[in-house]
Amino acid sequence: MKNTLAILASATILATPALAEELAVVGSWSNLPLYQDFETPFWTEQLSELTGGEFTAQLTSFDQMGIAGADVYRMLGDGVFDVGSTVADYTVGDAPELEGLDVPLLANTPAEARAMVEAARPMVDDIMRERFGAQVLGIAPYPPQVVFCKGEVASIADLEGKKVRGSGRMTTKFLEALGAEGINVAFSEVPGALERAVIDCAVTGAGSGYSAGWWEVSDTLMTLPLGGWDSVVIAMNGDRFDGLSAEQQEMLSNAVAEGLEGPAWDAAEGGLANDIACLTGEGECASGEAASMMLVEPSEEDVATAREILTAEVLPDWASRAGAEWITRWNESVGQSVGVSIEQ
Structure with missing residues (x-):
């Protein structure tokens, strides 16, 4: 009898799947499409499917937790949660070298932006490990960061004298x-600030501004990408990642690439055209009711002026804060991919 019970117990253990690794995940802004359309379905449904039940997740967002986006990676490194996502530019007070991931005005299409991110990825991997003790799982885009203004603005020269909310230190x-x-x-306070004339203009992604209702309190949309693409880094606590087996590490990384990072970049193709149509009423809006903002596309003079300021003032300023090592690495990776070199 004892032998029979032992055999049955062993059979039961063998037939029972191993318990899944449950991850505590903090995502990006809860009211924006990246979280709603990509992060939520991935972490709550697709993660388990893509890893054969090896991983599951409990998901919330940093704004739902009541913490600032700038605190996400710091808290991630402290082990408060397992996985965290936020805009890289939010955290440059802790890691100024991260600004090199999302330099404005260098990428005008999703393909160009993705190429920049891929070139920067080894550098970002090292920055996240050194600064936050975190392992990068993926990097996803928000839409290109454009300019919403209350009143008429015909060119970037018209921004002179205006109070403008930037989307990052380089943009500012x-x-x-x-x-x-x-x-x-x-970000969440911009509509009120525009309405009360605390600011005249604000920079964010076209789709983000549409989703957040910025069109209700602004009149002009300038599509020059003054704020880059606001790249969101998806990272895991380094100790938690290192505690996984090599097979689990590969499985999780591949799942994020296939189920979250890749689809977010794929959706960026054609996404800007839809966002502009939704904000201006010029074209078909697939996202809901179209607004009627005035569309201002950059002139050749605007582009030339912006590039000159970027290379002569913005990038040298960043170089002075990031340090020689990181500037050299940026020049040899991102810089080569876009044909820009920062002098040291």
């Missing part, structure tokens, strides 16, 4: 070089 430096006043306003 660029605005100041134009003669604008860079104002620090949280």
Whole structure:
């Protein structure tokens, strides 16, 4: 009898699948498409499917937790949760070298932006390990960061003297070089700030601005990508990642690439055209009701002026904060991919 029970017990253990690794995941802004359309279905449904039940996740977002985007990687490194996602530019106070991931005005298409990210990835991997003790799982884009203004704006020269909310430190430096006043306003507070004339303009992704209703309190949309693509780094606590087997590490990394990172980049193709149509009413809006903002596309003069300010003032300013090692690495990776070199 004892032998029979032992055999049955062994058979039961063998027939029972191993318990899944459950991950505590903190995602990006909960009211924007990246979280709603990509992060949520991936972490709550596709992760388990893509890993054969090896991983599951409990998902929330940093704004639902009531923490600032700038605190996500710091808390991730402290082990408060297993996986965290936020805009890389939010954390440059802790890691100024991360600004090199999303330099404005260098990528005008999703393909160009993705090529920049792929070139920067080895550098970002090292930065996240050194600064936050975190392992990069993927990097996903928001839409290109364009300019929403209350009132008429015909060119970037018209931003001179205006109070403008930037989307990152490089963008703010660029605005100041134009003669604008860079104002620090949280994304969620922008509509109220525009309505009360605390700011005249604000920079964010076209789709993000549409989803957040910025078109209700602004009149003009300038499509020059002053803020880059606001790349979101998806990272895992390094100790937690290192505690997985090599097979689990590969499985999780591949799942993020296939189920979250890849689809987000694929959706960026054609996404800007839809976002502009939704904001201006010029074209078909597949996302909902179209607004009627005035569309201002950059002139050749605007582009030339912006590039000159970027190379003469913005990038040298970043170089002074990031340090020689990281600038050399940027020149040899991202810089080569876009044909720009920062002098040291």
